[in-house]
Amino acid sequence: NAGVTQTPKFQVLKTGQSMTLQCAQDMNHNSMYWYRQDPGMGLRLIYYSASEGTTDKGEVPNGYNVSRLNKREFSLRLESAAPSQTSVYFCASSEGLILLYEQYFGPGTRLTVT
Amino acid sequence: AQRVTQPEKLLSVFKGAPVELKCNYSYSGSPELFWYVQYSRQRLQLLLRHISRESIKGFTADLNKGETSFHLKKPFAQEEDSAMYYCALSGQEGAGSYQLTFGKGTKLSVIP
Numbered sequence: 001n002a003g004v005t006q007t008p009k010f011q012v013l014k015t016g017q018s019m020t021l022q023c024a025q026d027m028n029h030n031s032m033y034w035y036r037q038d039p040g041m042g043l044r045l046i047y048y049s050a051s052e053g054t055t056d057k058g059e060v061p062n063g064y065n066v067s068r069l070n071k072r073e074f075s076l077r078l079e080s081a082a083p084s085q086t087s088v089y090f091c092a093s094s095e096g097l098i099l100l101y102e103q104y105f106g107p108g109t110r111l112t113v114t
Numbered sequence: 115a116q117r118v119t120q121p122e123k124l125l126s127v128f129k130g131a132p133v134e135l136k137c138n139y140s141y142s143g144s145p146e147l148f149w150y151v152q153y154s155r156q157r158l159q160l161l162l163r164h165i166s167r168e169s170i171k172g173f174t175a176d177l178n179k180g181e182t183s184f185h186l187k188k189p190f191a192q193e194e195d196s197a198m199y200y201c202a203l204s205g206q207e208g209a210g211s212y213q214l215t216f217g218k219g220t221k222l223s224v225i226p
Contacts, residue, residue: 031212042118042200042216043158050212058213090158097211098204099146099165105158 001026004106006091012112013081021076021109023091031094032074033058033103034066036087043090049074050096081113116141118201118217126223127191135186135220137175137201143210145203147177147184150216152198161186161199171195191224198222 007022025032030051035043035058045058047066055066063085065077074093078085089109095101119138127133139145149161162170164177164184175186184201201217204210 033212033214040123040218042202042218043214044216045213048212056209056212059215098148098214099163099206099211102160103214107157 003027004091004093004104006089006106006109008109009107010110012114013078014114015082017081018077018079019081019111020078021089021091021111022073023075023106024073025091025093025104026072027093027095027104028071029093029095029104030071031096031101032068033092033094034064034074034076035090035092036060036085037090037108038087046076046089078111081111083113085111086113087111116145116203116215118203118215120199120201120217120220122220123218124221124223126225128225129193130190133186133188133191133195133222133224135199135201135222137184137186137217139182139184139201139203141182141203141205144206146206146211147175148202148204148214149173149175149184149186150200150202152200154197158200191222193224193226196222196224 033048034046049068052071091106092103094103147164151161152158
C-alpha cells in the first residue's frame with residue numbers, strides 16, 4: 001500500500017497563477033484533510049472532508065477550494081496564487097473521527113509563489 | 115479560540131537522560147490530546163493519544179486538566195528519539211472531532 005500520495009512534490013508559481021494539488025489514499029478511508037505548514041509553525045487545517053460528498057472549512061480556508069472527487073481522491077485548488085500561500089501542503093486521511101482513528105499523512109508538496 | 119502551546123523550539127538531552135516535552139492547551143470544551151512525531155525524512159505520524167492511555171516507544175503523556183497540560187515524557191532518551199514532536203488537540207464531538215490544532219513543535223536532539 002502506498003498510503004497517502006501527493007502530487008506534485010514541488011511547484012513554483014507566479015502570483016496570479018492557478019494550480020491544483022492532488023491527493024489520493026488507498027486505505028479506503030472515509031475522511032480526508034488538507035493542511036499547510038509555514039516555517040516555524042505547526043500544521044493548520046485548510047479544509048477537510050468527513051466523508052465522500054462532504055467538505056468543510058478548517059482554520060485557514062481563504063484562497064483555496066477543494067473537491068472530494070471520490071472516496072480515494074481529495075484535491076486542493078489555488079485559483080489565484082499569492083506569495084502568502086508559499087508553504088508546505090500536507091494531505092492526510094483517517095477512517096473517521098480523529099479521536100478514534102489515526103490520521104495518516106502524505107509526504108507533502110512544497111509550493112513557492114513568487 | 116483553541117490553542118496549543120509548545121514553549122520549547124529545541125530540546126537537547128544526553129542519551130539515557132529523562133525527556134520531558136511540554137505542551138499546554140486552551141480549549142472551551144473537552145479536548146482530545148495527541149502527540150505526533152516526524153523523524154528525519156519520514157512522514158508525520160501519530161505517536162500516542164490520550165484516549166488510548168498507551169505507552170509507545172517508552173513515551174507516556176498524562177493529561178492534567180487543572181494545568182491544561184499534556185506533557186510527553188520518557189525516562190531514558192535514545193538516539194533514535196531525535197525528531198520533531200508536535201502536540202495537537204481535537205474536539206470530542208461535532209465538527210471539532212475532525213479538526214486537529216497543532217502546536218509549533220519541539221525539535222528533540224539526543225546527544226550520544
